[in-house]
Amino acid sequence: GAGVSQSPSNKVTEKGKDxxxxxxxxxxxxxxxxxxxxxxxxxxxxxxxxxxSAPDKSGLPSxxxxxxxxxxxxxxxxxxxxxxxxxxxYLCASSLExxxxxxxxxxxxxxxxxx
Amino acid sequence: xxxxxxxxxxxxxxxxxxxxxxxxxxxSVNNLQWFHQNPWGQLINLFYIPSGTKQNGRLSxxxxxxxxxxxxxxxxxxxxxxxxxxxxxxxxxxxxxxxxxxxxxxxxxP
Numbered sequence: 001g002a003g004v005s006q007s008p009s010n011k012v013t014e015k016g017k018d019x020x021x022x023x024x025x026x027x028x029x030x031x032x033x034x035x036x037x038x039x040x041x042x043x044x045x046x047x048x049x050x051x052x053s054a055p056d057k058s059g060l061p062s063x064x065x066x067x068x069x070x071x072x073x074x075x076x077x078x079x080x081x082x083x084x085x086x087x088x089x090y091l092c093a094s095s096l097e098x099x100x101x102x103x104x105x106x107x108x109x110x111x112x113x114x115x
Numbered sequence: 116x117x118x119x120x121x122x123x124x125x126x127x128x129x130x131x132x133x134x135x136x137x138x139x140x141x142x143s144v145n146n147l148q149w150f151h152q153n154p155w156g157q158l159i160n161l162f163y164i165p166s167g168t169k170q171n172g173r174l175s176x177x178x179x180x181x182x183x184x185x186x187x188x189x190x191x192x193x194x195x196x197x198x199x200x201x202x203x204x205x206x207x208x209x210x211x212x213x214x215x216x217x218x219x220x221x222x223x224x225p
Binding site for chain 2: 035037042043044045048056091093098099100101102104105108109
């Protein structure tokens, strides 16, 4: 079946602009996760959803970052007033459940460059 | 919080050689995943292995949960095995969001 998909694959934006990144999880997966991979920080967790709710937002680096999920499927990660340090690859993953013990599958990522 | 250490950080192999990658973690876990990040950045699932041993072709993995480590074995390496290998465990007990190690960068030369 289809894997996790993300769009766009690449995004170049000017500092100060808002961007939206989209993730479409594997069908039937109730849990969805956002991670970020940047040169200096490695792979870091941002936020996860169980259904449409986000119990843990502790990984979001600032209040410029927000995410939502509607219909228990597609999720959007929004970065407002982008800064150069936001440049990174944003990865989305999904799993059957958000409880411990479920394998996560990753999408191809969105490479964000802030100029 | 949980700590994950991977070794070695870098590894260069001649094609056909075998290798062992190690992942140490600081707390008990009920989930451990090994991933291969290919040169295009895609994270490919290798193993979901909270305990025990699994094999998939030339790759196998063993996790000894009581001693808090996991090993990834690559036999008869090929140039397509090049990339970064990550292990990841849940950030905290009961959660499923993952904390990643810093990875092992493998380069297989022909």
